[in-house]
Amino acid sequence: MRLVGSAITIAVAILGFAAIAQQTGTGTDQPPAGSPPPPTPPANGSQPQVDESALRYFASQGDTRRVNAEIARLRALYPNWTPPSDLSQLSGAAGGAAPDPLIERLWNLYREDRIAEVRATITERQTADPSWKPPEELVTALDMVEARRRLTNASDTGQWRTVLQVATESPGLLTCTNVDVMWRVAEAFARTDQPNRTRDVYTYLLQNCANPGERLATLQKALTLLPEPQVTALLQFERKTGETPDDFTSIRDELARRRVERASLDSKLTASAEDLAVVERMIQNTNEAGPVLILGWYNYHHGNPARALELFKTALDRDGGTKAAEGYAMALRALERLADAEAFAYEWRERAPENMKIYLDVATALLSQDPPPRLEPQVLARIVPVVTAQRFSDAAQALGWYSYNTEQIRTARDWFRTALGWKADDEASAYGLALTTQRLNDRAGFNAVVAQWRGRSQRIAELADGTNPAARRQPVAAPAVVAQVPAAQPAESTPPPVQPRPASSRVTVERVETEQTFTRTEANVRRRQSQARSTLGRSCAITRNPAGLTGDSALTRGWCLMEINRPMEAVAAFDQAIATGSGRTREEAAYGKSLAYLRKNMTSEAAVAAAEAPQTRERRVELGASILTQRALAAYRDGRYVETLLALTERARIVPEQNDLLLIRGWSYLKLGRYDDAAKVFRAVQQTGYSEEAAAGLNAIAEVTGQMRY
Template sequence: MKPVVFITAGVVALGILVIRNGGYLDAAPPPASAVTQAAGAQHTADDGRSQAAYSQPTNVAQLAPATTVPTQPSSGSVPPPKVDETALRYFAAKGDTRRLEAEIARLKALYPDWTPPENPLAVRQEGDPQLEQMWKLYSEGKLADVRKAIADRQTAEASWQPPADLLDRLAAAEAREQLVNASELKQYDAVIRIGSTNSSLLTCGDVDVLWRVAEAFAHTNREDRARDAYLYVLNNCKKPEERVATIQKALPLLSRPSLDQLLAKEQKAADGKGEFAAVRGDISRQSLANADADPKLVVAPEDLATVKMLAQEGGLASDDLLLGWYHVGRNNPQEAEAWFRRARDKENTASSSQGLALALINLSRPADAEAVLYQWRDTNDDIRRVYLAAAANLLAVTPPAPLSAEVLQRMVQEIYAAKDAASAQQLGWYADALNQSQTAAQWFKLALDWKPDDEPSAYGLALTRWKIGDKAGAREIQAAWVGRSERIPTVSERSIETAAVGKGTEAGARTHARAKQDQAEDQAAQDQAATAQDTIRSGSGARTRKQVRGCSSSIDPTTLAPKQALTLGWCLMEANRPVEAAAAFEAALHGSGKTRTDAAYGQSLAYLRAGLSDMAAAAASKAPLDPERSVEVRTALLEAQASSAFDQGRYVETIMALDERSRIAPERTGLMVMRGYAYLKLRRFSDAEQVFRAAAGTGNHDALRGLNDVKAARDSKIQ
């Protein structure tokens, strides 16, 4: 058996084909006649697909075939092998020094006893114009034309055979072209198949091919193979720019543990600086990008700190955006707003405006969000949805926000064009708050047309139809929602005129009943608390929690468990001691789940009873309330706001509060009288007369007196 010599990775690198402009023709591989494939380059099938053997990336023979060359026999009887110098002459004639030197290195590796011409550029071109033309076509990347030229000459000269070197180069170039095309078309299985059957392409001489094969592995859920392909480059290839680019290529495709394996191959310069220092910033950026896509991912503090440093020192808007989106996903709108504003100040783009709008919506600043995003509203569906959310939130502000005609008109146009039911419903309530009941009914009807199962829109439509006297239309809606809604079938003239939410109570009889029900549900806990003796640890030792036995005596609620404090709060409400009840509910807010929710609800009721509406509103926001309780508390808050404004002579605010209240609950007769007098004080005589007349129909004496006051005011104006 003849001994063989394995060519090193560096020699193989000299023999790689690279297409023009892609570096494919920068060097020439050994001709097929002079090489045999090493055993390590054998390919096996995996799930019916042929793959390259990447299991041991540090072994060059497994990623690129080793080549063998015949050793020169010691006997002088064997003539020296004939060296094909065709390519050498062609590159010399073209004056292509770089390729000429690569060809000389290749031939010397294949034929150690071969001596290149002393002056390669002076090599005289010997005649074979047709072959030279084939080389020319090949150098220009016109592979199909080369094939045609070969076929034409073989037809004309049956005995002529093209040089094996040219055929090998041509086959490899065609295979690379196929691999690149498959990669560009994202046909990843084809990329792997072509790479495995043309392993001579997989060397340091054409790192782009290695990158494409690695990418194909990553996109076919074989991350370990992709990692190994990248590791092959780092273990065997020396060009600094290609090594750094390898990390950059792997960054979006590999998991952090796999990337860390690649980073471990970093080489240090004389000054101790690692070659991948610049890439590590990109890795931190990718960490934040991944966290944006998956809110459950935990970002390492050092990655977050690195990106912040890059944003502050480098000044890239993209870094500001990364941080903005990260904080939006972590429910930190203040930080998000700051980073998005930085990004938007540098580059006012759709992405920076969208992120800023989201942060502003989360900060309850929908007017600013609408203004920021309006110019980008048509960019894509996601941005349109954010814009519509900003519009809906702006329309839902309580009391109604004063909107310019321009802003209102453009929101109306966008809502109608998008057929967005949620925003249309808010337009309905907004119009209703301005006493434009006909317009409100139209928007509620549109919302229902766009979303037939939208109960709030159906309720709004039924309510506004009763208001404008369309009883048949209201009953039609009511009939359609029987069994699907509790409140829609109860809407009527009677409910609009007299439905009670008693002034000075926490939210009327219904709210009180709900509180009583909660108190009854908590009775078992109260009984248990009456006998419990548990201890808690504090700074100086232990103290015993006090027992809750009713509320006839003063008890410090901070000494109670949250559940016990909640029970005490309801007891104090029954005893009409709302200020003390509020303190008990505050202690109960330290609980969780239903206890915390009930505590927020109870504290809001306590403050309402005490006449502290601002504190009641703050209490209601301390924990999420269920829809029914939220409506009850909000109704009572708006009623208190209206009464306070009326008593202080702020009649416009009185009407706005009553309008907002009427959106969520029918207006009782007493409030209608208050509305009538507010109109009268504003000298809106027609509006006042209309409201007083509706209230007087129930026999309300205050409303009848109001009609007389309107007549007197008109008469005095005439005189």
């Protein structure tokens, strides 16, 4: 029995024949003799090699009836096959030898694929007559059939090393008549991390085998198993001339589609005009939602939400399902059509988890608009039960602020309490609870929040110390009740219904919005700081309580303290500015405060500060992203991977995730044992550069999962 080689020897062997195939080039047939294992290339360019052993046997016996039956069978199997011309000579060569009925029976059984019975009959005959030997070609044919069965069964069951072992032991299988076997061997190489060997098998096949359908199918298989550069390299074997030229357009298109798909999820990647045109053509030529979605996301992530919206609409019409609905809602949100987004997302919320998520996000965004929007009662009435059922604390908090800003303090208090119940460490809700209990003269409630949060939240502590007067914002005029929210509240202690904001309050806040605002750039901040420093001179450095300062003086003092790098005191000054200043002052102070917190690496405080004053969309995005980056990195440094992912995901919602943060995401997944997710991320990064870092991650996964296998 031949010694079983390791996968590496096999690989070398296959590499050997592939290399030879390359040397001999397209159209040449025989590789040099003695190369292991000798593959049998097709006899000519268009004719597969057919097992003619049974046919030749019947011919040699002069059995015309069986010869004809066998020719018919082989023709059915191989349409391009033509019977050999030398059959009549064979018949003559049989001479006077009487046909052996047993051998005829064996060949018949073999033709009927009754291999076990052939073996059994041979054994029987040999038991009776130990000197008897079956025909050589029958034994070879049996070995081949058995090897092919084992190889096929092993491949169907994912036993890749067996596949390679059988192929090594029966190299005769690797011919153009057995393209299926070659495909399976190629896959076995890929599944055992030898993609170059996979490519070699495909290369051999494309250089030697003629059937255009099989050639195209080979590339389709390559698409599922090989990295794209290798697939692209295989395209060079396309035969553009000859009887049966290839048409690999579909493969090229698929590669283009994939490039656009990758770019569709990463705003840093740009797809070429040609690639985009391919996807456009796919959209025209099919009724599939797939390419429409790709182009939708591409536009969404490349600053064209209006076009994205149209495409997602088309995708919806083509039964694009939950993904299309998610995209449609996200595009509406990006277009700031929050009311439409909410109404649409509501219809889809139960269809998939991501649809529920976008609904909650959109509802939260809708409620958190500044100034508080005028909402139809039925909108609030449908948001509340979903938020309650999903226990989504962000939306509960948003309902709190919405109520607070529309002078429904009691309702606001209950929502803040609910939000805290769902997310105990939610400082912003705690602050809201402190504010509302204070406003309601609910001493017990107020003291309870303060007792719990004094050590963790400076602004709650200040509220308790009276340094930060409650009025976070001038409340608008008391709302007239527009409509009662239906009482269909879920069981648990849900806050009383939120009243929609009355239209009358609109004017007030809009006026505030039109005041001139401070443009936030690094240069502006620096200028503002140094101006403040020169205005206040030495007095800036003297520690003093900012309480009592007017809004503008407090603001100047805040910037000045930033200039001399005393951010915690700057926070107090900015707080005073927020409490007493005009709209413009408050906004600028809130920004200064969040910068102060960022400087101290107090990212969650920075986030709170950013939420304290009206922010334009761009500012929210810019500030939010940098806060979330800081928060993610801090969490990652401390080994809090779940929080890292939360922060990154939140960040990815507002700005695209760049590669370095993607790597952090990958490592976080890895640390949490989510290897599949980690692998996906690293692979994505690998495809966009950063290959070394990504490869390190992939190796780490392999190492961990390899260890865990047994």
